[in-house]
Amino acid sequence: MTSEVQRARQSLAPYARPAVAVDLVVLTLVDGALHVLLIRRGEPPFEGKLALPGGILRVGDGEEDQGEDLDVAAVRELHEETGLESRDVLLEQFATFGRPGRDPRMRVVSVAYYALVRPELARRVRAGGDAAEARWEAVGRLDASTLAFDHEDILRVALARMREKLDTSALAFSLVPERFSIPELRAVFSAVKGEPQDPGNFRRKVKRLIEDGVLEAAPGVRRTASKPAALYRFRAASPETPARGFKSGTRSA
Template sequence: MVDESWSPPEVLVTVDLVILTLREASLHVLLVERGVEPYLGERALPGGFLNNAGEGIAEAAARELREEADLDGAQLHLEQLGTYGKPARDPRGRVISVAYLAIAPGLPEPVAGTDAAGAGWEPVEDVLAGRLGLAFDHRQIVADGVERARGKLEHTALATAFCGATFTIAELQQVYEAVWGVELDPRNFYRKVQKVPGFIESAGDERKATKGRPARLFRAGATTVLHPPLVRPDPATEEERQ
């Protein structure tokens, strides 16, 4: 029997952005200071509600990238991360968030969006360790975004999205170390990277160094899936080796 008195609950949809970049060889995430309730004055991921019924989820994510970070989604790595919909996650009511992961190298200082009092890059480690509290369930979303990035570095060429158009092997290694949170042996890393066909290719140039020999420059190759993969080392094992 159909309960004719039943009506679907009102559900609001937002998009939240986990925007990652490297700053001073450390993984950072873009956070805003909320300028409105709820959680006025607290840190949160940039994002917002869909503008209208005609706006798609991906379109909303691209719009929020422009408004919150002045970034063009077509110029950086952007992928859907997951959907978050626990009933009590937002005090305003039943709000479902579709989170996106965005990655780009060398991003500038951000400018706060329309509903934010401020914006800035914060070390991911401070968020994951709980030293920096976030509104809503945004700490979990950041953790999921970082874990997605860590896993994809093993099997895909995602690491090059953290680099500029050309880069050195040392700069690529910095990406892996920052995202994975471990130190890697340079010779071993170089050997593994060179074993992956199409991962990187020579840019035909060198970068002068203050000491030692000039460093060769590379660019991202055509391969998107790494075979063999660059397996993430266990941090405890790496500490024992050092």
């Protein structure tokens, strides 16, 4: 047993290897509801079902050229399947899925990322992207067994992680336009948390972020069905004052 472990670390080559893929949970907000980008599968397995976009990690020859980093693969797949650039989205690894049998063809370990897309960029995806069959589906409307593989699990874990981080990171600002109104930001919180947010209380929370320098007023107004709303923007990280999201810093004097 000891020798087995030691041999494993000494010489990795003789072991059978799984395929390693990168899968993407690409999310955006459409009309106040979370939507996920899905692709209709054209071949078995799961032919005709919807699946998360993704692809195989490039590993080069594995020795001299060890290939691309996981994050690079995620960026590449995102670009290939949506036309989006990495600077346009928040792309973050959140979990890895490797249950035997999750792909009936062979053992596949999938490193999963979520990609948060601003609403104004989401419209371009079908036109610009490579994947002609890509489509946005409302997360709430997906019933069990519409997704291929274990992609329903992956989606669920992505949403759970986002819920955890929503209040303590700058995540929400990647789901609104670069210049956004407070009601728009509130819609993100309502959608991700799955319950409406009180307008007054939410506004107060955002106002604190402005006082703390996390957000700043932006020119223009957002026209709505009634009274227009003022705009704000997320203040980019600077070396002295690193970017913070909700609650990520002390609010001392």
